Amino acid sequence: IPDFLKFILIIAALVGAVYGGALALATYPPEQSDVIRPLPHEKLGQTERKAVPVLVSRFLEMMAAERGAAQNSLAAYRRDLEDYIASLARQNASAETASTDQIRDYLAEIEADGLSRRTAARRLSAIRQFHAFLLSEGFSAHNPAQIVESPKPQRILPDVLSAEEISALVTTAAQEAQAAEGKQAFKAWRLHALVSLLAATGLRVSELLA
Numbered sequence: 649i650p651d652f653l654k655f656i657l658i659i660a661a662l663v664g665a666v667y668g669g670a671l672a673l674a675t676y677p678p679e680q681s682d683v684i685r686p687l688p689h690e691k692l693g694q695t696e697r698k699a700v701p702v703l704v705s706r707f708l709e710m711m712a713a714e715r716g717a718a719q720n721s722l723a724a725y726r727r728d729l730e731d732y733i734a735s736l737a738r739q740n741a742s743a744e745t746a747s748t749d750q751i752r753d754y755l756a757e758i759e760a761d762g763l764s765r766r767t768a769a770r771r772l773s774a775i776r777q778f779h780a781f782l783l784s785e786g787f788s789a790h791n792p793a794q795i796v797e798s799p800k801p802q803r804i805l806p807d808v809l810s811a812e813e814i815s816a817l818v819t820t821a822a823q824e825a826q827a828a829e830g831k832q833a834f835k836a837w838r839l840h841a842l843v844s845l846l847a848a849t850g851l852r853v854s855e856l857l858a
Contacts, residue, residue, distance in 0.1 A: 703743055704729045707781045728774040731758075743782060748792040751775060755799065765799040772798055814847045 708725060711717040717725070735754045736746055754775075755768050775793045782788040809817070821840040828836035846856060 701730070701733055701743075703782065703787060704733065704778070706785070707778050710781060711777075724770075725774050725778075728771045729778055732771065732775055732778075743778070744788045746779070746792050748796060751793050751796050755796070759799070765801055768799040769801070772796060818843055818847055 704726060707729070708717075708722050711725065712722060732754055733743055735757060736742055736750060739750055739753070741747070741750055751772075755772060758768055758771065759765070772793065776791070776796075779788065779791045779793045783791045818840075821836075821843045825833065825836035825840040842856060845851065846853075
């Protein structure tokens with residue numbers, strides 16, 4: 649075969665390969681990342697939304713569309729509100745007819761279950777927003793959560809040194825001051841004075857430095 653015919657055959661083979669590859673890509677099913685995503689108000693997914701009570705579902709759609717709530721936030725709202733509505737159902741009540749006392753009973757219930765006050769405060773925030781939504785949309789005549797007090801955060805006492813540890817700290821500072829010489833002696837005695845002052849008065853470090 650003449651060289652120019654070989655050249656033409658090679659070019660034809662390359663063109664066929666490129667065209668075939670492009671055609672295959674065009675007809676191949678899209679990857680998962682290429683599938684059209686749900687609209688913002690459908691972030692929970694079709695299966696999840698079917699299990700969500702209608703009013704909660706509408707509330708979540710509002711939070712996604714109007715406030716741009718993230719998917720994790722929507723899922724947290726859904727869990728909290730479903731638990732709340734289940735508690736109302738055990739009291740033969742609903743979100744539309746819930747009373748302030750029933751909301752307080754729910755908060756007492758989750759505290760008895762061992763949930764932290766921080767979690768209770770978060771759930772109350774979701775309940776307040778939910779009832780405000782029901783009132784604004786005409787599903788309820790009042791917002792029973794508006795006057796419910798938020799759980800006060802737990803105060804964690806700071807860790808403190810024992811009397812023996814404080815005594816050992818002051819003694820160590822004194823020994824280092826007595827052993828220091830020259831310029832280091834001044835710094836060591838100053839440290840001893842600061843440690844003794846802290847031990848005797850209970851000042852915070854920030855107060856001592858001020």
